[in-house]
Amino acid sequence: MEYSENILGTIGNTPLVKLNKVTAEVDALVLAKVETFNPGNSVKDRMAVKMIEDAEADGRLQPGGTIIEGTSGNTGMGLALVAIIKGYKLICVISDKQSKEKMDILRAVGAKVVVCPTDVEPTDPRSYYSVSKRLAEETPNSWYVNQYDNLSNSLAHYEQTGPEIWKQTEGKITHFVVGVGTGGTISGVGKYLKEKNPNIKIWGIDTYGSVFKKYHETGIFDENEIYSYITEGIGEDILPKNVDFSLIDGFTKVTDKDAAVYTRKIALEEGIFVGNSAGAAIKGLLQLKEHFKPEDVVVVLFHDSGSRYVGKMFNDDWMRERGFLEEDFAKAEDVVKDHVDKQLVVVRTEELVSHAIDRMRKHDISQIPVVDITGFVGSVDETDLFRSYMVDKNVIDKPIKEVMGKPFPIVKLSTSIEEVSRFFSKDNDAVLVDLENGNHQIITKSDIIRLMK
Template sequence: MTHVYESVLDAVGHTPLIRLNRIGEGIGAPVYLKAEFLNPGGSVKDRAARHMVLAAERDGTLRPGGVVVEGTSGNTGIGLAIVAAQRGYRTIVVVPDKTSADKLAVLRAYGAEVIVTPGGLPREDPGHVSQLARRIADETPGAWFANQYDNPANPQAHVDTTGPELWEQTAGRVTHYVAGIGTGGTVSGTGAYLKRVSDGRVRVIGVDPESSTYGGGDGSPYYVESIGHYLHPGTVEDLWPQSFHTDVLDAVERVGDRDAIETTRALARQEGLLVGASGGAAVAAALRVARGLGPGDLVVVVAPDSGRNYLSKYFDDGWLLRNGFLDGTGTRPVLGDLVAGAPAPAVVPATASVAQAREVFDRTGAEVAIVVLDRASTAPSRSAGDVIGALFRDDLKEDPERLPVAAVLPAGGAGEPVDEAFARAGGDWLAVLHDGRVRAVVPRPLVASP
């Protein structure tokens, strides 16, 4: 049947289910992927964007000629920009600086005004994504703040569309629904519908990065976009989105960055499916769940967006090498070989006193330490996103009143060839990253000629 639509808004949804054959080989339960990257804007967020805008029109908070404002990691902004273009509104989106360049280009292509702000800020900071977006909305005549995190139309979009589609597509055979937790709208809305229509038979599994607080992590930075919940140590009150209904979930599967990225790349090369790393994380979790099931079960997993938004990240070997997500080839010495037996780096919390810093150096014998944001955990995260500077033992000899924190050390990935890494980074010291976290700190004289 040929589908003919009156506008792009009618083309949102109706995405296919695709069975994972090669990547799921040997698993008893079939696993089907909900291809949300086939929405007009390339992501599941088109559904929420359409619902939120239409609801705002109905209740009068968005009027003709108005301005749509949102804080987003990119996908919701793209969806809103598409809906706004079709409905005749301007769009202003605020995005964190970790957002891929590909997404920024797409946002601008749809005519959105893009404002980039630092991503690693406390929630109460005026520059925080949500705070800045809200202030812009308050100060812009005719503006409406979409606020996907707390907007009830976000999960409702999936109660009304995604859930019924999945139930119909599987003829009611779905037993397990797996989706990443970002704002929580997709997993909550779809999960609520499936539980209701199945009389509670369908199990709902949320997927979360290992360090995200949703699944019990310490809130430190992670590398998978559009999923999870980062928590800055300076945040006074950790507010979770009202769009995330925790009572809908039966379990949360935590997935590490490397597992998510490797699964993302495997989907492209083994299934011909180019998806983002949040989809890779969800599939990694879905396969984990499916291994414990049988042929009478049916697992559905959501791939929220397209890998075309991440060609400069998860599909770029250079980016992966620099951040420690690719290992060496075995043909040349790499940084990982150099630090294989090295101790973990010396770590000094940003709030430490000079005396406490000296204690760290005395205990570890290190010449240089990384300075990190303080976290309420038994061990420092050492995530590259938490590192704010370096501290040298020699700089404490003059008995300074405050920590003489130097700039962040240049970094190289554990899989990078030693000579190339030092030639690229420069400097006398190098922080070696494995899976985006500082594995060790090494000096140039030990690995390269002067």
């Protein structure tokens, strides 16, 4: 009979899959190393086993101990599988930008999950780096994994992932493309492949808000490059010991939006349901296409499963809120469609300025049309009211008609966005849309900005 002694025996030997549509513009053979076939659905299963086995061997991890790690979710899942089989407890410290699915999955496999804020410095006591270290100091019989600086991480990929890729491509691989987070995958695979053939190019995919690309090119750790980003699993605000920059031929950076959009493209065009870092890797690969020749064999690694991003990149509302959803907003009616049933907020000519201010506060708006019995006769916005108040503090007790400006232009539902945008200027911040039922709605500059891609 053919079977594994436990679930850990199924780790590795993941398939290479030819990509077709999503990389159609690349003049080379592009193969994806699909790591979702690991039992924990990510590449991190490999190094989780290696790090624990090495810690057991040298006595850092004792029987019945507690494993503690800061993770973006995938390493935690791999550690959880090993902890279950070997009888360890597990505490995963995770940043609040990670998907809810990742947190729920970790809890489902018995891990205790501690959530920390993302937007803090690594040295901040609230950061998931600091909290992980503190918990390791406070917890009896515990071991802090530290996947960033634990060189068993990259060794796992030197011993497993690299040889698999070399064998599967029959040594014909010319380029390896992968997202870089802890650095274990790119460094371990890169070291093995370059030992086999020094001409193989190793490309890292970075994200905006991360320090890797600039540090690789200049040797400068630029803290100005560090800021919060949405993309998960790649990029860092530290320099992990697992990142061997001497093995990496270059980096390219991918935006949050492109990473999210291409994550969905992989599923729709290739039928491969993978995570956010895979989208970044494919967009990065496309950005590097001038480096590839027809006879080249390019291997790109897909880290994890799309199931961990169902509430994010695969959720239309989440994508739309961030301006990532590639919708065609062609007409005025597309902009106002979500609030056509809401009453337009207006102010009458004889009402006091204080009434307009109260209405702006209540509805959190910056512009209000002014009406009388004949219809729209003027407008006020917060900038005009501010200037008037600075000149005369008593303006709040004056009627609106004394401070109002020109009425907002009125357009039809069928008016194109390009035409609507022409009405905006430094003197005009809004346009009214005739809903053709006796009512109107408003489009502001902010509404137009939200449509920009």
